[in-house]
Amino acid sequence: MQLEYFHMIDRIVDLKVDEKTIVVEAQVPQESTIFEGHFPGYPLMPGVLLIESMAQASGWLQLGVFKFERMPILAAVKEAKVRGSVFPGDLMSIEASLTHEGSGYAMTEAKIRVGGKLRANSALTFTLIPFPNADMRGYMAKVAERVGFPQQAVSP
Amino acid sequence: MSSTFDQVATIIAETCDIPRDTITPDSHAIDDLGIDSLDFLDIAFAIDKQFGIKLPLEKWTQEVNDGKATTEQYFVLKNLCARIDELVAAKGASA
Numbered sequence: 001m002q003l004e005y006f007h008m009i010d011r012i013v014d015l016k017v018d019e020k021t022i023v024v025e026a027q028v029p030q031e032s033t034i035f036e037g038h039f040p041g042y043p044l045m046p047g048v049l050l051i052e053s054m055a056q057a058s059g060w061l062q063l064g065v066f067k068f069e070r071m072p073i074l075a076a077v078k079e080a081k082v083r084g085s086v087f088p089g090d091l092m093s094i095e096a097s098l099t100h101e102g103s104g105y106a107m108t109e110a111k112i113r114v115g116g117k118l119r120a121n122s123a124l125t126f127t128l129i130p131f132p133n134a135d136m137r138g139y140m141a142k143v144a145e146r147v148g149f150p151q152q153a154v155s156p
Numbered sequence: 157m158s159s160t161f162d163q164v165a166t167i168i169a170e171t172c173d174i175p176r177d178t179i180t181p182d183s184h185a186i187d188d189l190g191i192d193s194l195d196f197l198d199i200a201f202a203i204d205k206q207f208g209i210k211l212p213l214e215k216w217t218q219e220v221n222d223g224k225a226t227t228e229q230y231f232v233l234k235n236l237c238a239r240i241d242e243l244v245a246a247k248g249a250s251a
Binding site: 075076100101102103104105107125127 | 210
């Protein structure tokens with residue numbers, strides 16, 4: 001993870017397009033400027049970044065299910081619970097499932113576990129937009145390579 | 157069994173916290189009830205689930221943006237309900 005760049009996902013562990021589920025991993029760094037303020041003497045992953053991590057895991061799931069034809073953009077956090085703290089050095093396992101495919105929007109549920117223990121969960125809504133330009137499409141393709149997005153997931 | 161309008165009005169009232177008695181078949185979801193696009197996603201979700209259909213919001217939005225349709229055709233509730241009935245009938249015919 002590079003928190004300052006919103007690189008929240010390190011690796012796609014398992015993407016099941018047919019079952020519309022994904023599991024990703026994210027290693028919380030030991031050091032980050034984020035932790036200098038949140039909090040001095042007690043570094044802690046901000047809850048909003050946990051939500052962002054679940055949103056990004058959900059995003060990769062949708063990119064797989066919709067074959068990179070639409071870009072999911074977070075539109076609503078229907079529910080979010082931070083059930084336990086996440087600290088520097090923790091390895092987060094994030095799972096997400098697609099709960100509804102609408103026309104131009106989708107909904108997911110996501111969970112974060114550390115060491116098998118549930119630390120956060122959320123229900124999220126996304127709008128699905130065409131990629132606005134080639135730069136963004138190209139950037140996402142590069143990130144896909146970095147996180148190990150299975151290329152067969154976008155093959156016809 | 158309640159009518160399509162009754163079901164849709166109940167969904168809107170519960171989803172958007174709008175008094176049920178202010179919602180009529182001639183209400184325009186956007187202009188009269190003040191429902192924005194994000195809230196309409198929740199309504200679409202509830203309609204999709206309740207009627208077992210997929211409201212073609214992208215297609216409708218595109219038609220409105222292209223000037224091929226008016227918002228009244230899709231977002232005045234009696235018209236919306238007619239579209240829902242058409243989608244339900246088409247689903248039944250293809251089943």
